[in-house]
Amino acid sequence: MYKILKKEALNQTVELIEVEAPFVAKKCEPGQFIILRVNEVGERVPLTIADYDREKGSVTIIYQVVGYSTKLLSEMKVGDFINDFVGPLGQPANLKKHNRVLGIGGGVGAAPLYPQLRKLKEMGTQVDVVLGGRSAEYVILGKEFEDICDNVYYATNDGSLGITGFVTDVLNSQLEKGVEYDEVIAIGPLIMMKAVVNITKPINLPTAVSLNPIMIDGTGMCGGCRVTVGGKTRFACVDGPDFDGFEVDFDECMRRQGMYKEEEKDHACRIGL
């Protein structure tokens, strides 16, 4: 059983919890994830590690309340116990010291992006970030990024924070201004990552993306998380979740992601959403 040490609402639908999980905290690296089950009949829910404290033996995760299990999680309080919490899973992100890197975080994608950029910063890389969302309240961790990044840009659909538009508009304008990035790390909805790669690939600007397909075990046992990267089938839970954006078949990812849409709707009904 894994105790909830801290809980915070980041906006209307996004929450942060810090969980006591010494095995995970001891070894995890940016880019890795955990799988939790809220209770003894729960689904296995993969969530990326947003932060960790090795001394305290705790791990922070940030999640959007979207369906049955995240709703259950959201009902838990500090001091409650999560039934299962396993990790760290997946490969650590392949972070290298560069001159300058641009992070792009869409919605909750900002959460997994944060430890990666922090680590790059610690390595001595100049780090800029674009955070995007539907409106200001969907943009999370702005303050945390401002603490570690050299420049923070915002893009919202309604213009309530930063420019009116998409994260890719900021990317384009940075490139037009002639800012030289060695790498882009884009984490967010598939459609956003695809749009980023559509810009960076033609100019050969290396782009890492993080995939979160449907998963069950997270140990390479089921193949449910398979994605096509560079024409080959890879298991995101063991070979990823970070991949070279140029090589990812985003359209296939999007189709596979929608596989249980109907069943998930059903769940939502059952909990009266």
Place this chain on the structure above:
Amino acid sequence: MANMSLNKVAMPEQDPNIRNKNFEEVALGYGIEQAIEEATRCLQCKHKPCVGGCPVNVPIPEFIKQVAEGNLEEAYQIITSENSLPAICGRVCPQESQCEGVCVRGIKGEAVGIGRLERFVADYHIQNVETVVPEIQKNGIKVAVVGAGPAGLSCAGDLAKRGYDVTIFEALHDLGGVLIYGIPEFRLPKKLVATEVDNIAKMGVTINKNVVVGRSITIEELFEEDYKAVFVGSGAGLPKFLGIEGENLNGVYSANEFLTRVNLMKAYNQDQSPTPIRVGDNVAVVGGGNVAMDAARTALRLGAKEVSIVYRRSEDELPARREEVHHAKEEGVVFRLLNNPIKVIGNEAGWVTGMECVKMELGEPDASGRRSPIEMPNSNYILDVNTVIMAIGQSPNPLIRQTTPGLDVR
């Protein structure tokens, strides 16, 4: 004088047309009288070929003798002197190619129903006798066991009996490995697995779930934590795919995924499990082993109208336990033997709509003596299916190999 009936005492089973709609156990097991009658078929051979055929050397004639005399707890003690998981092995071991395969009675007629008797003895014990753990003299030596499948559990049980201080590390949230995520409820009730695991825990084995060795802790670190030996029983969990076009379409599962959703995550009971499963009206299961049979029979129970096994060799080569093939046929699974899939076909939205297959025939025997299948020219056709389950085997998960320097794997 032994009972010279040529056939095993029949074991009661659920009717095929009822059981193919439920997840209750198919085979119902012997009662006392049936067990004693079957036990008297054993000739008590002096040279005990059956023991040689058993991978863990259970003293088979000895336990059967006790059954024949009605001493069921004695029989249980004899079995468990060598086998920590009798209720499980009695149900899922491939007896026909092990103990029963070499039984003298099998030369003319059917072998003694060793598996059925083992199952009966174990079930009788579970239902009637409180397991008491004998006093174990601890030797204080720490041993780590990676994986709580049958291999890890047996190893842990045996070492605990000998006084070792055993800790199991299991990646999943539940114990049993394939027994809990793969083999379906109707063949191996999960309650039984839990009971056998409990019996091992009662011997003082420490169990750590949710620990992925290689990620949460490495084998090197286990040695640093003063474990004197590490047993790696991490199984063969990596599902294989054929590598044909269309395999990543929606509606194509590995058997592991399909069975894990249904068994481990209990998706067969959608009222109680939030894990979804989707099975179409027409299902193709590719492969011919136990895993394929389990997947096919599970698909039927989830409401599929037609389920076919698509296998590229012939009936004689089906690697599944004979009983499983027989049960699958009885339940209405269609066997498309000597058929090989070459492409999965999908619609615009990315869902499976069919599978292109080609017919095969058996060629000349190869070096191993097996007749290998060869394609028949121009025999392609499209099988009308909307779910495809790949059950063509698994290979070992590379995680431990990748994270343990110096581990020699052959």
